[in-house]
Amino acid sequence: MANKSTIEAVSDLHRGLLVETANLEATDYWLTADTAAIFTITGRILLLELYGEITEDMAGAAQPNWAHTATDATKTDICAVPASIAGLNTGNRVVWPGGTTAGTVVITGVEYDSPANAGVGFILGGVTAAGVNMTTYITADGSVADATDGNVRFTCVYAPMSTGAHVSPTV
Amino acid sequence: MGNLTFNYSQDTQDRVGEVITGIRVETPVLTNLTTYWTNPVTYAIFNVVGLIKVNAMYLEVTGVFDANATTLAFRWTGTTPTQAIATMGSASASIASSKVGTRVHFLGPSQVAAGPAAQISYMPAPFLVGGKTGAGVNCIGVISALVAGGTQAAAASGRYVLHYAAMTEGAYAVSAI
Numbered sequence: 001m002a003n004k005s006t007i008e009a010v011s012d013l014h015r016g017l018l019v020e021t022a023n024l025e026a027t028d029y030w031l032t033a034d035t036a037a038i039f040t041i042t043g044r045i046l047l048l049e050l051y052g053e054i055t056e057d058m059a060g061a062a063q064p065n066w067a068h069t070a071t072d073a074t075k076t077d078i079c080a081v082p083a084s085i086a087g088l089n090t091g092n093r094v095v096w097p098g099g100t101t102a103g104t105v106v107i108t109g110v111e112y113d114s115p116a117n118a119g120v121g122f123i124l125g126g127v128t129a130a131g132v133n134m135t136t137y138i139t140a141d142g143s144v145a146d147a148t149d150g151n152v153r154f155t156c157v158y159a160p161m162s163t164g165a166h167v168s169p170t171v
Numbered sequence: 172m173g174n175l176t177f178n179y180s181q182d183t184q185d186r187v188g189e190v191i192t193g194i195r196v197e198t199p200v201l202t203n204l205t206t207y208w209t210n211p212v213t214y215a216i217f218n219v220v221g222l223i224k225v226n227a228m229y230l231e232v233t234g235v236f237d238a239n240a241t242t243l244a245f246r247w248t249g250t251t252p253t254q255a256i257a258t259m260g261s262a263s264a265s266i267a268s269s270k271v272g273t274r275v276h277f278l279g280p281s282q283v284a285a286g287p288a289a290q291i292s293y294m295p296a297p298f299l300v301g302g303k304t305g306a307g308v309n310c311i312g313v314i315s316a317l318v319a320g321g322t323q324a325a326a327a328s329g330r331y332v333l334h335y336a337a338m339t340e341g342a343y344a345v346s347a348i
Contacts, residue, residue: 013190017179044231046192046294068291070272076288101287121294123286126272129200129233129328134272136290160188161195161334164181 016048016157021169026150030062030142041125043133043165048121049157050096058088060148069137080104081143127162193226193334198348208323216331221309221342222301223335232273234328239321240265245277251311303339
């Protein structure tokens, strides 16, 4: 059997590099106002997976999605909102659908069993004319209502597409 | 604060990126309006030897485009064996007023499309370019850009980027500029 580091390395090559936020209070990040940056993007990356894993049962009628914040602070939703996640139990995942920005966030799984991204990846960020990697962000959003309880950990899987590109958790 | 699950050096992260998205080649940033952003103008952007699988090919805007209705199409010209210049797909819609970070993708035989917003675009389906002769010799050809529709008169600039994998022995692509 391959040792753990080999499994991790092969997995990184298969599905991309993986970064996680801390375990977060949903009441701080799934809000009506999508101001909460969760990942910082340096350079140009291929976004392959993005999901929030519920670590404490949810309350409040948030309909979560994510936005990308460009260098001029313009926010663009990278998916469409699902139904309310009020009452979503620990172990469920809220999954970015890929494909196009019109794709609806997937919440159809059950505890610890969810679909992965089924759409094509997005290329996010960029490189300036001077060859400097841009700094942009992925932000979390509750859309129409605030979460009133619950915890969530966000995970981002990506591949660098410019020299020095990477993603790091903002929180 | 969360964590990088596995702490690789940046060089290793770059290599992982190339394993997943392909080998990256880029032109320089093209700023000369007469040479690159005039209606119409065609110029070589990548030289291709052999058969390559293109995972993504796009123009990344680095200097904002003005309101003139510039369009972009990609073309293929066979050098060895000789093949007349051929359009690889229909031209894009106007990319007037594109912001810095807008990407205009080649999406395969049918179209060229800009991303939905600056610094966001969709990874296209891969496609194959070039080939190998009956004698087993790698073909040689050129991918070129056809800029038409409107002449940029202000500060437009951009770089072309290609992410690819070799499909025949000795195949590769390089910037033609």
